[in-house]
Amino acid sequence: MPPITCPRQPGGMTVIEVRGLHKAYGGRKVVDGVSFEVGEGEVFGILGPNGAGKTTTVECVEGLRTPDAGLVRVCGYDPAVQRAELTRVLGVQLQESELQARLTVREALDLYASFYPVPVDRHSLAERLGLLPHLGTRFQQLSGGQKQRLFIALALIGGPRVVVLDELTTGLDPRARREVWELVESIRDDGVTVLLVTHFMEEAQRLCDRIALLDGGRIAALDTPGGLIGRATAAKAISFAADTPLDPETLRALPGAVSVETADGRTVLSGTDETVSAFVTLLARRGVTAGQLRVADASLDDAYLDLTETNPR
Secondary structure, rough: OOOOOOOOOOOEEEEEEEEEEEEEEOEEEEEEEEEEEEOOEEEEEOOOOEEEEEEEHHHHHHHHHHHEEEEEEEEOOOOOOOHHHHOOOEEEEEOOOOOOOOOOOOHHEEEEEEEOOOOOOHHHHHHOOOOOHHHOHHHHHHOOOHHHHHHHHHHHOOOOEEEEOOOOOOOOHHHHHHHHHHHHHHHHOOOOOOEEEEEOOHHHHHHHEEEEEEEEOEEEEEEEEHHHHHHOOOOOEEEEEEEEOHHHEEEOOOOOOOEEEEEEOOEEEEHHHHHHHHHHHHHHHHHEEEEEEEEEOOOOOHHHHHHHHOOOO
């Protein structure tokens, strides 16, 4: 039987559609009217603080939970009622995954391949994910990075058009994390749509085409990483150690200034591009030398803090 391909949505682009999603537990609303669409070949991030509703939203997409209200479609299928069809187009790497300790990498690949009518070539997949040297290695003997590679392989072995990656680099060292990021980028380059749930701002900024920022069960913002950063209250951070002290109130009065913080002899002035220009003019006018001067753009961390703090639940 040939593998199922995603039915095309109007315009031939949307592969995940979520409309007015609601889910409550014991009367407490966990997801409260979430809506978004994910395009074919897109890496779409879901970001937010603990308890924001990220996992519940994704579990409704995966068909692991049934929404109380709203519409969810993956490649045109309803995850709640079309499980057989869904599993042939959707691959999932769960937030917490384990395998039997004595199962080898080869046995795990063979086992999961048996679940699909036309799995991808296991040898090629193992080679691509750097698992060929470890085919005979038992799960308990794999490093954290190797385990994550294996879980990604198991999510891809059915040849899905959509893959969900939930906290895929938690617990990995920086080198292993970056290696996994490169794998996600190669998956995207193959045209696979990726739904990425993460707590790592650097990960989201590097990998995601767009990000839905959840806060209190609702979407606080949905934009590109650059678009979210552009919403940060302070677009620039000026860090310096002045040879002559500058009055914090003078700095706060500069055009566009947002905040002034001083610690250990260094001052950080947050504001806009206009603030930077006014600050340089102030230094020149007063003849002040600012040592170790650094001007940094706002980051996704800044946008995250601003947008979640302004949407309390």
